[in-house]
Amino acid sequence: EAGVAQSPRYKIIEKRQSVAFWCNPISGHATLYWYQQILGQGPKLLIQFQNNGVVDDSQLPKDRFSAERLKGVDSTLKIQPAKLEDSAVYLCASSLGWTTYNEQFFGPGTRLTVL
Amino acid sequence: KQEVTQIPAALSVPEGENLVLNCSFTDSAIYNLQWFRQDPGKGLTSLLLIQSSQREQTSGRLNASLDKSSGRSTLYIAASQPGDSATYLCAVSPTGANSKLTFGKGITLSVRP
Numbered sequence: 001e002a003g004v005a006q007s008p009r010y011k012i013i014e015k016r017q018s019v020a021f022w023c024n025p026i027s028g029h030a031t032l033y034w035y036q037q038i039l040g041q042g043p044k045l046l047i048q049f050q051n052n053g054v055v056d057d058s059q060l061p062k063d064r065f066s067a068e069r070l071k072g073v074d075s076t077l078k079i080q081p082a083k084l085e086d087s088a089v090y091l092c093a094s095s096l097g098w099t100t101y102n103e104q105f106f107g108p109g110t111r112l113t114v115l
Numbered sequence: 116k117q118e119v120t121q122i123p124a125a126l127s128v129p130e131g132e133n134l135v136l137n138c139s140f141t142d143s144a145i146y147n148l149q150w151f152r153q154d155p156g157k158g159l160t161s162l163l164l165i166q167s168s169q170r171e172q173t174s175g176r177l178n179a180s181l182d183k184s185s186g187r188s189t190l191y192i193a194a195s196q197p198g199d200s201a202t203y204l205c206a207v208s209p210t211g212a213n214s215k216l217t218f219g220k221g222i223t224l225s226v227r228p
Contacts, residue, residue, distance in 0.1 A: 006158075041220055042220050044218075045215055045216065048215065093159075103164060104161075106151075106158040106159040106160075106161075109158045111156065
């Protein structure tokens with residue numbers, strides 16, 4: 001079974017530029033998560049989708065971050081404009097369902113460096 | 116608000132040693148607790164998941180225990196190997212509907228040959 005796919009794996013941009021990350025979840029997984037992991041910290045949930053609807057985006061900085069999951073499969077996370085403090089690893093995860101007993105499976109992450 | 120703490124932040128041990136990694140959480144109303152491994156530059160690999168009704172889970176040389184009442188979990192690694200060197204994170208999910216995970220900062224383990 002293929003795992004969660006993410007691209008690109010690495011991205012370097014200048015502050016105030018825009019960037020987008022892509023995630024393809026495990027086939028059949030209805031729930032998709034985006035986490036931000038700053039160096040030395042644990043991952044922090046940014047947004048959670050159930051199919052193509054948002055379940056939780058309480059920690060998403062909505063003035064600069066946006067995410068969509070069209071057709072309930074792939075998802076894109078965008079940052080516009082980027083700030084230095086956005087340098088982090090962005091992890092995508094998926095699970096069969098959104099309720100608490102569903103185990104999450106993580107992708108390899110995208111490492112973003114903002115200069 | 117749930118807070119998850121892992122102390123120390125880093126640990127170095129000689130190969131072959133048995134070791135214990137600790138995780139504590141402030142809100143005992145959890146549904147499950149998971150231990151993850153993260154290698155440098157990589158994503159998270161799930162090691163063990165303990166449901167709140169369970170006391171422990173085992174996989175190979177790994178054993179994780181959960182004490183909800185005291186808000187603690189331990190990950191025991193037997194006969195450590197250099198290949199065990201990685202960052203180990205614990206995460207809890209709440210009771211109720213949402214599967215949102217709250218993570219600790221992780222413990223970076225180095226096993227010296």
